[in-house]
Each structure stands twice: as C-alpha cells, then as structure tokens.
Amino acid sequence: MGTVEPVIPVRPKIHNRSLETMTETATSELDDSFHVFDTTLRDGAQREGINLTVADKLAIARHLDDFGVGFIEGGWPGANPRDTEFFARAQQEIEFKHAQLVAFGATRRAGAKASEDPQVKALLESGAPVITLVAKSHDRHVELALRTTLDENLEMVRDTVTHLTSQGRRVFVDCEHFFDGYRANPEYAKAVVRAASEAGADVVILCDTNGGMLPAQVQAVVSTVLADTGARLGIHAQDDTGCAVANTLAAVDAGATHVQCTANGYGERVGNANLFPVVAALELKYGKQVLPEGRLREMTRISHAIAEVVNLTPSTHQPYVGVSAFAHKAGLHASAIKVDPDLYQHIDPEQVGNTMRMLVSDMAGRASVELKGKELGVDLGGDRELVGRVVERVKERELRGYTYEAADASFELLLRTEVQGGKPLRYFEVESWRAIVEDRPDGTHANEATVKLWAKGERIVATAEGNGPVNALDRSLRVALEKIYPQLAKLELVDYKVRILEGVHGTQSTTRVLISTTDGAGEWSTVGVAENVIAASWQALEDAYTYGLLRAGVTPAE
C-alpha cells in the first residue's frame, strides 16, 4: 500500500436504504445483497459446556430474529430428534420478523441418488425455506474422511444442490476446510466452488474449519477465488488464531457478501466469529447497514439475554457488549474524561446499547470516586478530605477481597457511611444467626436457618426452611423483617454468584459472594467476603436488604 493516504471513516451515520434495493424474497426489510447469517443454534452449540434444549433453541431464535439477522441456521434436522423437533416447532410457534430459517445438512452419500437419500429427504421435510449443505473441499478429507473419489465428491455436490433447488429451496454450500484444502490443492478447492455455484447454489461459503488462518491469507484467498470462479462467496471463520472477527472482515474487504457468525462467538474449540463485533464493525466502522434500522442499539441486551439462555455468564470483556467494554479505571483517564468522554471512547456506547462506567478501585483515585459519587447522586462536592477517606476505605476493603466494581449498592452504602462520618445506615441490628444442613438417610436434605435481630427497638427471632442454607437464611431474614418493613415483600434475589478467591487452597479459601436483588423497578448488586460461603452470603444479604429499604425511602433507625 506504500504511502497511499489511508481512508479512515469518521464515525459514520447509518445509511438509509433506498427503495429500489428492496426484494420480494427477503422477509427482512433489508435487501438480499449482504447476508448476516447466524449459526449459533448449529455450530455455536458445539461449544464446550453448551447443551441446548428445544426450548433454549426457540428462545435463542426469537432473540436473533429480534436482533435482525437475515438467516438463522437451526440445526441438522434428521440428525437428532431435538433438531427435528426444533424445526417443527419454530415454524409453528415463532412469527419471524426478519430472519429466514435455515436447515443444515450434508451432500448425499457417495454412489446414491440425492432424491433417494434419507438424510437429504429430512432436510426437505424440515420445511426450512433455505438449506445449507456442507461439502468437502479439501482433497485429503474427501479421500480419508469421506472415503470416496474427488470426482464423486463433485457429483455429490451437483446432484444434491440440483435436487434441493428443484424442490424450490434456496441453497447455500459450506465448503468445509476450504482454506487448508486451498493450500493443499487450490484447483480442486476451486472446482468444488464452481460445482456448487453452477448447480444453483446462491452462495458458496469458504470455511476456515480448523481456524488456522490470518486476515492477510483470508483476504488473498477470497479475492483469488472470487476472481477465478465468479461465484457469490461467504465466509465462515473459527477463532483459533484469535482473528475470526478480522478474518470475517478481511473476506468482506475481498468481496464476500455473506458472513456466518455466532452470538458471543460460541462454537467448537475456541469458538466462531462473534456476530456482535462483526455486525458493529460493518455498521459503525464501514457505514454499511446490515441490520434493520435501530436494531444495533439492542445488541448489548440481546447478547446478555442469549448468554442467559445458554447458561453461561456473559463475558465481561466482550467487545462492544461487555460490562467492562466502556468501563474506565485508570485515574489518568478518569480525570480527562471529565473534559470530554469522546476523547476516550471509540464509539458512543449508546450506539450498541451499552453505557460508560466509572470504576471504583484503588487504582482509580479521587477523580473516579467523585465521578462515581455523582453517578450515584451523592455529591462529594470537592470535599478532598471526605473523598480521601472513601478512597482509603475502598483500598482497605479491596485488600480483603471485596470488589466494588461489581457491587454498586454496597459501594453506595460505604459512601453514605463515610458521608455521615463513619456512621453506617442501620435499619436492623443482627444479634446472631445459624444455618443447618442435614442429609437424611433417605437422601433428602433439611435446610434450616434461625435469625435473631433487633429492629425499631423490638427483638425478633425468626426461623425458616429453604432449599439450601443461603435460601433458608434469606427467608428467615425476610420473615424477621417483614413484620416491621412490609416494603421488603416485593424484593427478590435475581442472581447469586460465588467466587473462591484463592483457588489453590481449595475449600480453605476466602469466599466472595455477589448478590443481585430487584424490587421490580430496579436491580442492585451487593458483595460479601468471608472465610466461608454462608457467612459471605449473609453479608451480601444484609447489604441487599439495607439498600432495598434505602431505595424504598425508609428512614434509617437512629
């Protein structure tokens, strides 16, 4: 590229699509010239630790359609009963606003007829309007894994594509191991692309199945194949080199018009190209509209919702959508951010539905404690001595394992305590508590907790059972306090996280518990740290109820 002046787009406005680019076929309001193709339900489900039920798959499909992807690959109908059931129910139960449902399957068996291949039949029976066929494009895979001849493999591609299109289905072809195959035998790899395209496949997807490629290689191969075959090309990248997003964009730079991704980058081994940074780069950096108007702002919410469904904690450090993605910690930055936030953010977090956060930590220093105070509506107005005390207190607590970055409510209680000159907010005084877990000979468990506390001059002793010791403590505390503070009735624990701080010491470690509580209107997080999980949970529960009463506007006891 020599000394050519590079084009760096300034933060672009999303283009309004013009009417003449509309097509009949696409259910989405976008035209067909660029495909955002999601395979979370098929390739994403290969991730270690993910096991999706049909209900999970339906829930994820709704989120993906809500986000506005053009295609949702639902699985391999016929290969397992779960996927077959998914296709049946998805078409009955979901009214897709944007996406088309895609069935994944393989080319017909060697030496058979596509029209008679039961696996191919199952794809048609799924009722999906679009079918992705996986085809071998690496000569060694054809010979060693598929155990057939190179010519028969080409025939399998032609026959299966022709049969499915003759049945009125739109067909995409995934060329498995394409880049490794291209390295080994470029002519054969390209022959597979031509066979698929000439037989009527709308898009031929070049797959970096083993994920070993780098962007420069992907860009070079895609441009060459595009020039030599003229087929419409797509890209399917795995993240084994940590470059899946960049590889996907490199393919687009080289002329690919179809990107296959998964939500949060879920997928086998390291994972697939992450749908969210790919879409965000295309819309915000390339200025190319690939989602329906306004959907990008839902990205953070949808990313977290999908993580909930697959039951994985959302990655706090995921680009664009992680809770840390726009979190500022360094004291240096924090002070300058007061001048102009845009100096320290590559995009406005609201464009992706995320928000800027100031972190409280012993590295942050005064500047961010002040900003955090403002954020919480506690004005520390220049009181240097007070701010200093808060910073000290945070340092001292963080040394003991507390973290306030993830426990805003506990931090606000700490802040208000210091504002009141060290006098903590008190709605109740705990005398003692006890939790018992007993395993009965029949294998069932008894969980019982007793709390003794004082509130508004009254001594209360409450006992409750629960499905576990923490739940029993939660209930006994609630039973004890509700008599005096009926406002607590609507409080509900919505999340409970346990972190062992020194894993190397096994069960002898310090335990940190984070609890999220809601009163229907809002949600808040509290932290507890102790030598055991029950005691740590208790601390977080006490903060959670105290903050709940504060939010409810109850005046603390003297």
Add this chain to the structure above:
Amino acid sequence: MGTVEPVIPVRPKIHNRSLETMTETATSELDDSFHVFDTTLRDGAQREGINLTVADKLAIARHLDDFGVGFIEGGWPGANPRDTEFFARAQQEIEFKHAQLVAFGATRRAGAKASEDPQVKALLESGAPVITLVAKSHDRHVELALRTTLDENLEMVRDTVTHLTSQGRRVFVDCEHFFDGYRANPEYAKAVVRAASEAGADVVILCDTNGGMLPAQVQAVVSTVLADTGARLGIHAQDDTGCAVANTLAAVDAGATHVQCTANGYGERVGNANLFPVVAALELKYGKQVLPEGRLREMTRISHAIAEVVNLTPSTHQPYVGVSAFAHKAGLHASAIKVDPDLYQHIDPEQVGNTMRMLVSDMAGRASVELKGKELGVDLGGDRELVGRVVERVKERELRGYTYEAADASFELLLRTEVQGGKPLRYFEVESWRAIVEDRPDGTHANEATVKLWAKGERIVATAEGNGPVNALDRSLRVALEKIYPQLAKLELVDYKVRILEGVHGTQSTTRVLISTTDGAGEWSTVGVAENVIAASWQALEDAYTYGLLRAGVTPAE
C-alpha cells in the same frame, strides 16, 4: 491484492538464528531486530477486577521472563509507591534470563526542564535500563487534556527523550491516541513521531489507545508513517473491536518491528493485544523466531500460571492455551479424528504446550465415548450395547446439570460403574451427614460437620470443625476414613468451583460444584449437583475420595 496467488506458509519449522544476528545489548539470546514487549504489569493491570500486589508483580515478571519476552514494562515508578517498590525489589530479587526491565512514565511538564522534573527523575531513580515515555500525538488531547500548545508538546518530547538518553537510558516513545490523532491531524501526529525519533528514541510506538481500529486501517497508517518518517515503529493495540491480535499482526505486515502485548490480553475496558496468540502467530504462522528456542512449548502453562497470580480463572476458550482450544465435541469430528488428528487441528497442540481432548457430552455420541474410554484406559472394546448405556447415562445426568467435560474422574467412575453392569465402586457407605454454621454475637463463626458412615463393616461417626461448612465436611469425612484408608492422608483439595445453574432464580437455583483434588502425583476433578451448595459439594467430595482410593490401587469393598 487482485488475483495474485496468496502465500500461505505450511506449518513452518522455527528458524535457527544465525550468529551474525546476535548483539551485545540484548540480555536475551535473540537479537534486537524484533521486540516482544510485555506490558501486563502496567497496562494489563488496568483490567477491571485486577489488583496486583508487589508480590504478584514479582511473580508475574518471573513468569514473563521465563516465557522469554524481550521487555517487561513494570509500571510507573514514582506514580505510586507500589510500582516504586516493585522496581527496587525486581532488580534485587529477580535474575532476568531474557527480559529487560522497562519503566513507564510521561514526558516532562509543560514549561519546565526535563532535568528538573520530579516525575522524570523518578524514572531514572528506578534504575530501569529502558524507559517508555508516553507522549500525546492527538492534537485535541494536547489542547484539552494536556492543556498546552502543539509546539510545546513537541518540545516536551524532544527535551525528555534527550535528557533520558543523555543519562544512558534506552528510550521508547508511546504515541498515545496515535490513530485517532492521525485521522484528525496526520501531519501533527507524524511530527510527534519525528520529534521522538530525531531526539534519540529507539522505537516509536503507535498506540490505538481507544481500540477503535481495524487491521486494514492499521496496516495503511503504519506503512504511511514508516515511509514518511523512517522511524523504527512499534504497535500497541487495544481490543475494543475484537481485532487487537490482527491489528498487531497487520502492523508487523506493514513493517513494525516491536509489538506491545499483555498476558491473556488483560487490559483496560476489553483488554490489550493478547501476547500469546500474537507470539504463536509470529512463530508458527510467520516462521519468525521471536522467543528463545523452545519457550513456546511453555506457553499454556505460563498463561495459566499468570491467571492464577492475578486470581482470574483462565479463559477456557482462549486461542492456543485454553483448555477448550483443542477440545473436540462434535460426533462428526470425533469419528474422523480417529483417521487423522491433523485433519482437524491447525497446529499440533504440543507446539504450545496444550493437548487435544475428547469431550463427553450428549452431542458427542458413541465415537467420543469410546475414544474417551481409551484415553482413561478403560477398553469398551466394540461393546456397542455398553457404549450405548454410557451415552444414555451421560445424557440423563447432563439433563440434571452434571457436566463431565470438566470432571474426568466423575466420568471415569460412571464409566466403571457401567462396565460393572451398574454396580458402583464403593469404599464406604454414607449413612448421613450434617453441617452447622453459627454466627456468634462477636462476629466469629463456628463451622461444624458430622459424618456417619460404614467402611469395611465398621460404623464410624466423626465430627470436625472447619473454616466453612464444606471444609468441615471435608475434614470430618477425612477423619472418618483415614482410620481405615491411610492412603487418604496425602490427598489435598486444590480447587473448588461453584456454579449456580439458573441465575435467574437467585438462591433457589440448582448448584453445581467442581472440585479438583491432588495426591501429589496427579490431579483429578469431580462434580456434584444438588439444590444447594453444601449437598452438591458433598457429592463432589465423595467422588473425589472414591477416585483417590481407586488411584491408590485400593480394592473396593464387596
């Protein structure tokens, strides 16, 4: 790049460096022509959730030097006492084999003399042989954040670099916000590079401080700046677009010869360019030796060791070094891997000290259960009916929340149970157990557990205290069993993980506990799932002790 035939290197051998490329200055056996520069201790420490003590920093520095990086940026001496202490102790306590210690600091204050600036003095006093100066290169930052003129900023760079080199230090200059600055005012951004280079800085690092760049942009800017200034250039990339690794490689493609990275990609917001995939790509994909001979094979161990020190769970899905990075789940793959593993791996895992794993999961089916059996030394022969039973059992347990992907020992116990026709391995029969946690008015806690069990026909009742209920149960079980099985004396719990399976239900959720145990020779993981953390922990403990006895070669009771 049009239709130029791409160059895709086949998996390369690491080049042997030739003698004439050696230099006097570098402590590493590598020459100075390419720098692997690590900033985990400075920029990496900005990550949300990381708080490093001096001891942590010393431990990490040892790991980084062991890995073989050329430069270790230790922090900002003078800016905080912790970093000042680190530099003093690192030079006394660590005998660096490969790395040079680098102090980070800023250019002198506006309108002062570098020779009289206390912050600059502190850099010299740190004793570090190399100093990285951060300089503003974005005109708006100079005016709004630094509050000085563009000319004075250039003078600050010249004066500080000249002063430090006159004191015999090697100087690198970080151009903060370079890429945004280049977009706003390319001539000024380049003027900063020239000022630093002409004043004697050995390397000028172009920093994508806000992390908004994409590889094509980085490559274009770096080539232009290189051509226009002739300075030796480095790259510092943040991962806000998910492209930090690719951006770093794009800069190298454009002629940068110095890469700044952090271990495991730790860093502010989303993080920095991850040292490990960058180094692995350079050595394994580019065939460029950037580490001393043979160090790449230590990468996985060192990545996990550093995660331990910063007290973050190692990312299971990190490229090259994650435990999932070479884990195969799909039944399709599993069967073909029997034919030739290299068909399904982009590199040999041993090149980075990682290993291939077969995962047991309801998606995997028979092929991987058989492979897993072999891996565990349990031959399932072709017994289709037995393999089928195991697959069924795994499916049914996984539905209830168990996971065997992370609990090899529990899976082996399940496997052996099925091999024995459903008869579980038994060394002891538990009658019942109980755990009590009591909070005393003085704020301390009493944790007590009682276990009643039968072993070798003897009924044993044991009670023990612990620092928590699980620890108390662990001890009581040990007390009860050691009388009969002295082999258990050397067992130690080394890790304890708790996962709440349905976070949305708060404390009412199912709990999964994973425990790792060691007998000094090896380590094994077991799983327990129950409605509460204590009961789940108990299950995992029972499996852990049972497997420990199996490993010790003790014959089970009849």
